[in-house]
Amino acid sequence: MALPIITPLVAGNWKMHGLLKDLEEARHLQALLTENPAQAEVLLCPPATLIHPMTAILRGGLVSVGAQDCHSLEKGAHTGDISAKMLADLGARYVIVGHSERREDHNETSEQVREKALAAHNATLCAIICVGETLSQRDAGWAEKIVLDQLAHSVPDGATASNTVIAYEPIWAIGTGRIPKPEDVAVMHQTIRDHLADRFALGDQMRILYGGSVKASNAHILMAVPNVNGALVGGSSLKALDFNGILDAYRSK
Numbered sequence: 619m620a621l622p623i624i625t626p627l628v629a630g631n632w633k634m635h636g637l638l639k640d641l642e643e644a645r646h647l648q649a650l651l652t653e654n655p656a657q658a659e660v661l662l663c664p665p666a667t668l669i670h671p672m673t674a675i676l677r678g679g680l681v682s683v684g685a686q687d688c689h690s691l692e693k694g695a696h697t698g699d700i701s702a703k704m705l706a707d708l709g710a711r712y713v714i715v716g717h718s719e720r721r722e723d724h725n726e727t728s729e730q731v732r733e734k735a736l737a738a739h740n741a742t743l744c745a746i747i748c749v750g751e752t753l754s755q756r757d758a759g760w761a762e763k764i765v766l767d768q769l770a771h772s773v774p775d776g777a778t779a780s781n782t783v784i785a786y787e788p789i790w791a792i793g794t795g796r797i798p799k800p801e802d803v804a805v806m807h808q809t810i811r812d813h814l815a816d817r818f819a820l821g822d823q824m825r826i827l828y829g830g831s832v833k834a835s836n837a838h839i840l841m842a843v844p845n846v847n848g849a850l851v852g853g854s855s856l857k858a859l860d861f862n863g864i865l866d867a868y869r870s871k
């Protein structure tokens with residue numbers, strides 16, 4: 619059977635970095651991509667404060683804008699929270715949910731992540747649902763079991779290849795400069811693919827991103843692993859030149 623053609627997604631997660639002046643990096647990235655396009659969809663997820671001005675700068679270009687979290691309800695008395703509908707209203711097209719930093723900092727459970735992903739779908743946003751194991755879980759040989767459990771509870775039943783992206787981010791690789799062996803990435807992404815293909819009609823076409831210390835120097839290796847359909851990038855997405863270097867993995871030589 620022929621393999622489905624999947625358009626890769628390379629997404630930058632700015633986390634809690636970025637002031638108005640840093641929108642210059644988004645503008646620069648857009649210019650670099652226009653000059654030398656990549657065979658991938660490109661996305662920046664800045665802090666909520668920058669979503670609206672960033673969409674204004676990037677309108678009509680090759681870089682989309684997303685958010686880093688949303689509330690599971692559409693509106694209500696939830697001081698400080700932002701709904702998926704509000705993010706869509708600002709021009710966001712994607713929202714990251716269940717990042718390990720939110721699972722840790724805000725005690726988010728997989729069930730809450732699933733509710734957020736559903737809210738994203740209802741607001742016509744694509745949910746980037748994050749999963750990943752800690753180092754002690756990997757060392758104990760539990761990595762696949764942990765990730766399968768997160769997938770079972772975090773990915774809502776209505777997920778499709780167009781409204782959902784999975785990001786596998788081993789927690790011990792985030793911000794550490796350490797990356798898993800490509801063969802370990804291959805095993806985990808195959809495990810995720812099998813789960814998606816079993817559960818969803820077009821699960822074989824859902825994008826599965828790798829995240830954790832992706833940079834220009836390792837992107838070619840990581841992006842060539844089977845079932846890796848792009849990257850979720852933290853630190854190396856903050857500077858246009860660094861992020862553009864990662865996109866070289868999706869440019870012809």
Ligand SMILES: O=C(CO)COP(=O)(O)O
Pocket residue numbers: 631717787791792793794795829830831832850851852853854
């Ligand atoms: O958490 C990440 C992206 O969501 C990865 O962060 P780093 O690329 O900085 O390791």
